[in-house]
Amino acid sequence: MADTKFKLNTGAEIPALGLGTWQSPKGEVQKAVAHAIKSGYRHIDCAYAYGNEDEVGAGIKEGLKAAGISRSDLFVTTKLWCTYHTRVEQNLDSSLKALDLDYVDLYLMHWPVAMNPNGNDEKFPKLPDGSRDLVLERKHWDTYKDMEKLLSTGKVKAIGVSNYSVKFLKDLLARVETVPAANQVENHPLCSPLMQDEHVTKLAKEKGVSPGCILLSYHVARGIAPLPKSVTPSRIDENRQIVKLSPEDVQTLSDLSKNGVHRFVYPAFGVDFGFPDKQ
Secondary structure (H helix, E strand, O other): OOOOEEEOOOOOEEEOOOEEOOOOOOOOHHHHHHHHHHHOOOEEEOOHHHOOHHHHHHHHHHHHHHHOOOHHHOEEEEEEOHHHOOOHHHHHHHHHHHHOOOOEOEEEEOOOOOEOOOOOOOOOOEOOOOOEOEOOOOOHHHHHHHHHHHHHOOOEOOEEEEOOOHHHHHHHHOOOOOOOOOEEOOOOHHHOOOOOOHHHHHHHHHHOOOHHHHHHHHHHHOOOOOOOEOOOHHHHHHOOOOOOOOHHHHHHHHHHHOOOOOOOOOOHHHHHHOOOOOO
16 A cells, blocks of 8 residues: 555656655754665655755665665655745756756645745745745746746656645636646645544554554545655654555544644745635
């Protein structure tokens, strides 16, 4: 089950289980990525904004050598950052250089939000009042149209989006030619801590795996590729214990959200762009 793959609209296959690298401590990312690849992971997710693509790249090189596989056996995703919405290829080139790769398999727009490229910080420019220095007149579909041009360069195999609501997707699809290959979002039952939920722990005991594996298995069963983040070798290995869930098991977990959800990744600038409420 851990080696499950899903077919994208490009015809390419994306491994269902990937290693996330957001907020992974500096100095530990390389070892985590290398270990993951040696352990069987074939999908690595990163982003320019995470500030650790150089370590991810070193880990990829180490992991490929240790696993005895080639670059084409690995699926790598990275993301365009908000201060580069008018400099799409420049940001991609920066990521490729840091990763020491010729191409990425999937390039995503990190947020449908442009920030001032000439602001007081390269990644997180702020206004005097402390709020994000946004460029409200820059439309996310214009940024995506620039991303479409990358497809002919060979530097990306597919493009997509991240943190898009249904409204933003509808606005985008009405104006662009290339349907996004993926929309990477925060997604879990309830969108709240579930490791101690009685339904989750019961299934974990029945299947002989951890509660975390049950939640990862839930996503795979629904055709979603989860990206668990860890720098601990034993946890990285444990997360590969994806199990088969019955339709009844999946429904039980889905029902956990019947009383509402709660997002954790919800920046303050979401209000300015009409993002759906985090509740």
